[in-house]
Amino acid sequence: MKKIQFLLILLIQILFTANVFATKMAEFKGKVVDADSQTPLAGATIYINDLKTITSSNAEGEFILKNVPAKGRFLLEVRYVGYKTQAQTIDLAQPEGIIISLEPSIVESAEVVITGSPFSSDNKTNSLSVITIGKEKLVQSAGTNLIDAISRIPGISQVSTGGAISKPVIRGLGYNRVLTMVDGAREEAQQWGDEHGIEIDQFSASRIEILKGPASLLYGSDALGGVINVIDDLVPTPGEFKGDFITTYSTNSGLSASSLMLQGNNNGLVYRGRTSYKNAHGFQYKNATVPNSGFNEFNLNGMVGLNKSWGYSHLSFSRFHTNIGLVEEGPDNDGNYLDEAGAPVLAADAKDRTLGLPFQNINHYRAALNSNIILGKGQLKTTFAFQRNLRKEFEESTDEAGLNLDLNSYTYDLKYYLPNQGKWEPAIGVQGMYQNNINKGDEFLIPDYNSNSIGTFFYLKRNFKQGALNAGIRYDYKTINGKDLEFEGEEVFQSFDNQFSNVSGSLGFAFEIAKELVIKGNAGSGFRAPNIAELGAKGQHEGTFRYEIGNSKLKQETSLQFDLGLEYTTQNITFGLNAYANSIYNYIYPGNFNDETIAVEHEDGGSETLPVYRFVQTDAELIGAEASVDFHLIRSLHFENSFAYVRGINKANNQALPFIPAASINNELRFEPSIKGFENAFLKIGINNVFKQARFDSFETQTDGYTLLDAGLGISVNTKKSKLNIWATGQNLLNKQYYNHLSRYKLAGIYNSGRNVTFGISFPFL
Structure with a gap:
């Protein structure tokens, strides 16, 4: 029945879209100039996110946006290398067009338009704490996956299981408290598990927006800690066909990764296709290679759609396929990994790319229809x-x-943006999801279940000359029904039928208190219903070295967070400071209490003793801060620094919460010389300091601090039609042997990756 409702809503959307095809088409003209000299700027990129329309300025600095509505107010973004990115609201009914004056800047061009809010907005008027990471930084980060690539952003950490699996943690909150958005839809892929990474091709991300703090108002349950919004490439300008090819190789695990993308725009008919492949053997640290820790991955994704005067409609689809080796045991007392016969595994055998038992095989299929209809x-x-x-x-x-x-999983999201004159911006929305999960194997960890959720919200933003105020309210209702199960005459799961509901809201402001100095504040409540593992798990959780038991009586989590930020940007310095306090009621976490263990029998006649982790609740508080300061004393030299700290408190006993990342300081010195005949040359060196985590729960252990040395260099070589980008990035160059506090392999005495050097080439072509 729920599937039929979903299909009916989708059919109504398609029929409604067909009725607006006759909307009057128009063009919008403008000009981009230098703010000081008023000389035209050729090659500037002009983009309206809400219409997915893009163009560039000609030799006279002039541009034309075609196939746009004849009227309406939209946020226009203009980018040009060496200039400050500018965003401003325009009225398409303005017949004479506009002149956009860009100011020169030696500061790296940052993404100023935020899309993860009801209205695309200039970041200066957005009260939420949002960080954006562009494609170049993502590609050159040498991350083994998408989350690994962003894990050194202030306030962002990862729960890692080797090089293949990384789960995002925002300000100390992870798992189902952080929502990942792909193709405009929430990622649903058994994300409750430690060894369940996100199923996303990292090469498909044009940029990532990271929203820190409760986002339940806009996204519902599971956005209590924040949102990671993966945004794909901009569509080409009309009549353009282009693509890119990227390939990298990493020395530590022998990771080879390549991706090819082609896309075009035929008078509003837009299309894109991408294929990517990765392959890695076991990762290494000092004097050891971890057997069966390799992985391989093959991804296909595409998009086809229409960009017309009535708006746009894009159908995207993808298939993510990966095989991941799971490590069952750590090294012995001599640091050796042993095979089934008890003999040490040779390094050459550990580097075999053929996966042994146990391993995961994962296929994730996604289809999403995104539309914006102008009414x-x-x-x-x-x-x-x-x-x-x-x-x-x-x-x-x-x-x-x-x-x-x-x-x-079937998800839907409908938002209506009421007509406005730019001052008052109201929006209403409804979102929902239906899920069905079935066990098809003969081993069990979670029961079969159905889940249904729906939420509705109202949002209002008031813009002023120097800032904005925003407020919103939301109601959510969710059911989750676990099925009973008997296997070989024994009861495995008992059925349960749970309902959860919540009212949440937020109130925020952003205000420019002085030139280039912006203060932001936000008070928001969050909501999360317990996930299926927390409610119903019962069994050995492979790859986590534990046996889990759920609790069907768990209550929903709710939170109240206060966030205050300060941003200062000048020609030579950028500074950011955020402080927050987050109170979470009925916080759910797994714990090993009183050293409880259980003996698990295997089919081969063997057995092992595992610690038992039970899901419990407490009231909790997380207090933290993030700071960043970038010095740009001369055009070619940049000194970037960041700091992040979070303290988790179990209010029942005033002790530490489990699984809280350690404080860190990251420093990077980057030199960008001008070399005749070349572009984008850089040389960088970074020092990453992670402090000792001396606050830990009773079933955890202390994690010592460590310092890692990174470095990198790169250059772009011009060709007849494009340019060839070449770079090399080194991580942990001193081959430091260390544990990250959130590494799941720490429990087995397996260190994090040692020295790694990644070589990369990218070649965009027209």
């Missing part, structure tokens, strides 16, 4: 998505999976 001066934005996640774990045999989970 007079209002807009209707919709997203309908279907996802299927097939997760298999092969433990005893490569022919038959033990754990075999089949998750189907």
Whole structure:
């Protein structure tokens, strides 16, 4: 029934879209000039995110946006290398067009338009704490996956299981408290598990917006800690066909990764296709290679759509496929990894790219229809998505999976933006999701279940000359029904039927108190219903070295966070400071209490003793701060520094919360010389200091601090039609042996990766 409702809503959307095809087409003209000399700037990029329309300025600095509505107010973004990116609201009914004056700047061009809010907005008027990371930084980060690539951003950490699996942590909150958005839809892929990474091709991200703090108002349950919004490439200008090719190689795990993308725009008919492949053997640290820690990954994704005067409609689809080795045991007392016969595994054998048992086989399919329909001066934005996640774990045999989970998710998101004159910006919305999960294997960790959720919200923003105020309220309702199960005459799971509901809201402001000095504040409540593992888990959780037992009586989590930020930007310095306090009621976490253990029997007749982790609740508080300061004393020299700290408190006993990342300081000195005949040359050196984590729960252990040395260099070589980008990035160059406090392999005595050097080439072509 829920599937039929989903399809009916989707059909109504398609029919409604067809009725607006006759909207009057128009053009919008303008000119981009230097603010000081008023000389035209050729090659500037002009973009309206809400219409997915893009163009560039000609030799006279003039531009034309074609196939846009004849009227309406939209946020226009203008970028040009060496100049400060500018965003301003325009009225498409303005017949004479506009002149946009850009100011020169030696500061790196930052993304100023934030899309993860009801209205695309200039970051200066956005009260939430948001960080954006562009494609170049993502590609050159040498991350083994998308989350690893952003894990050194202030306030961002990762729960890692080797090089293949990384789960995002924002300000000390992770798992189902952080929502990942892809193609405008929430990622649903068994993300409750430690060893369940996100199923996203990292090469498909044009940029990432990281929203820190409760975002339940806009996204509902599971956005209590924040949102990671993965945004794909801009569509080309009309009549343009282009693409890019990227390939990298990393020395530590032998990771080879390549991606090819092609896209075009034929008078508003837009299309894109991408294929990517990765392959790695076991990762290494000082004097050791971890057997069966390699992985391989093959991804396909594409998009086809229309960009017309009535708005846009894009259908995207993807298939993510990966095989990941799981490590069952750490090294012995001599630091050796042993095979089944008890003999040390040779380094050459540990580097074999053929995965052994156990391993995961994951297929994730996604289809999403994103549209923005112009209704007079209002807009209707919709997203309908279907996802299927097939997760298999092969433990005893490569022919038959033990754990075999089949998750189907249907999501919808409709937002209507009421007509406005730019001062008052109201929006209303409704979102929902239906899920069905089935066990198809003969081993079990979570029960079969159905889940249904719906939420509705109202949002209002008031813009002023020097800032903005915003407020909103939301109601959510969610049901989750676990099914009972008997297997070989024994009860495995008991059924349960739970309902959760919540009212949440937010109130925020952003105000320019002096030239280039902006203060921001936000008070927001968050909401999260317990996930299926917390409610119903019962079994050995492979790759985490523990046995989990859920609690179907758990209550929902709610939170109240206060966030205050200060941003200062001049020609030679940028400074940011954020402080926050987050109170979470009925905080859920797994713990090993009184050293409880259980003996687990295996099919081969063997057994092992595992610690038992039970899900419990407490009231909690997280207090923290992030700071960044970048000095640009001369055009070619940049000194970037950041600091992040979070303290988690279990209010029941005033002790530490588990799984809280350690404080860190990152410093990077970057030199960008001007070399005749070349572009984008850089040389950088970085020092990453992670402090000792001396605050930990009773079942955790202290993690010592460490310092890592990184470096990198790169250059762009001009060709006849494009340019060739070449770079090399080194991480942990001193081969430091260390544990990250959030590494799941720490429990088994397995260190994080040692020295790694990544070589990369990218070649955009027209």
